[in-house]
Amino acid sequence: MILHGPGNPYQYFLSRLSKKKPTSEPARHARRAFQSKNRISLSNTVMTLSVLFLFLPLAVIVVYSFNKAKGMIWTGFSLGWYKKLFLDSDKLWSSFGNSLIIAFSSSLVATALGTLASIGVNWYRFKARIYIQTVSFLPMVLPEVIIGISMLIFFSAVNVPLGMITIFIAHTTFCLPFVFLMVLARLDEFDFSIIEAAHDLGATERQTLFKVIVPAIMPGIMSAFLMSITMSLEDFVITFFVSGPGSTTLPLYVFSMVRYGISPVINALSFVMILGTMAIAFFLRNFLKNIAASK
């Protein structure tokens, strides 16, 4: 089987996430010197254009969220759509409440299960270790439609009514792989002799876990938790399949707004959500590289 043996590609894939680059000091100086003189190049131009491409649609939406009129013809500055968003959109805010409940509960469970599992997998050898590693990788790469449809069919096959519980289960499932991978990447940098020292000094397993390992990998756990929250808040496709009456989340509500007649309230909401995203990204700025590698 492909996953056995010392050259386990999965292990390699994981270790690649956290590996430092093998650049030696002089090489890095050379690199820096090379950087400064080559400013306008094809690659820099493409990069700039791509960033513009990524941001322009968002900028247009943000600008027109301050438009007085409904359409895309500029008629004057107004905060009317924001007023409507904050004072006159009860359904939207109750769906946001649902989103928050699900995001926090599923991220908590996913972070707890994923962190424990990654410690177990990194630290011990046991039956089904390879199974757990492989299985935790798959939900991350399968298209969302497949995960959503399979869960929908599963829940109706076992007669579980669709609602908040099913959304919670689905969100925990698709957040788990990211928690597992991000904490595992952090554990790879962890000096395990500390654990041996703790054991030698008479710490019990539980003491070692909560007083040594968890504090040491806390940054990894926190970024995994925040990553889960963002993914849960943002997910539409999977939620769409496993939601029932009364469990509308914010993305589902936004979908109905996009699909059935566009109200500029959604533009105002876009700006608020972009600001929220920026706040989270700013908070996670130290982990941006890890996140880039685990995506």
Place this chain on the structure above:
Amino acid sequence: MSRQRTLAGRNYGPIYSYPMGIWFSLFFILPIAIIVTYSFMKKGLHGGVEWEPTINAYRQMFTSSYGKLFLRTIFVTFTATILSIVIALPCGYAMARSRHQTILLFLVIIPFWTNSLIRINAWIAILGNEGFINETLKRFGMITEGLPLLYTQRAVILVLVYMYLPYAILPIFTAMDKFDFSLLEAARDLGATKPQSMFKVLLPNVRSGIVTAIIFTFIPIFGAYTVPLLVGGKDSYMIGNVIVDQVTKIRNWPLASAFSMVITVVSTVGVLWMMGTSAREAARMKSAGVKQESGV
């Protein structure tokens, strides 16, 4: 690397890891297993299935009525993936060599984390009949009637590239960031032209990053649902849309399961390819890296 540590005398691995293993078995493996089973069952009258093994669903899937759907899905997926990779390669290179990496990462990750529906909505507002582009062109008198930009296949490809470009940039950036760029100068010093140094030195060294980028864009685009639904017309449906229609409207679960099997198998093959590339690279680095490591 194998770690065998049971210092405390007990193996706590199962206690730590089985909860997640059980969770995945229940809520991921079991649902997929049900889909596999259902794809070989007879369609029930009102949704669901009858327990009668048959390959009707697969036979139905490969009839001519779905041929066009397959071709369109493959065309759109390949075009969008190739475009994303072609744009992402210079981007990843520029980011890896930039002194402002964190800011650039920030700029790529913000749109990537912004809600997908918000981003799709932005494109609808831009491309629509009374959207930003058409209204702007009208204002400057360049056109009198709105151009049909939205609800076309081109719009679907454009928005798919927009949505999945960060998925392509990030792995390529990560791979390039680990590349020792002084090798490029060495290649130039040894007489290689700039394109030669790029194609013969840089690209082979970041191969696994490129493969990861291809897989991370190809698989979600292949299973795309929202983008074709919202910015495409009725004739830009992709497999994902047909699966959803079969489950929710037509209620032919075996056919939906069979289509899902196609996407699952294609995705799994892609992932195995990606893992294989990583493994080969690991083996190569192992044989080449012995000297390097002993020097540190």
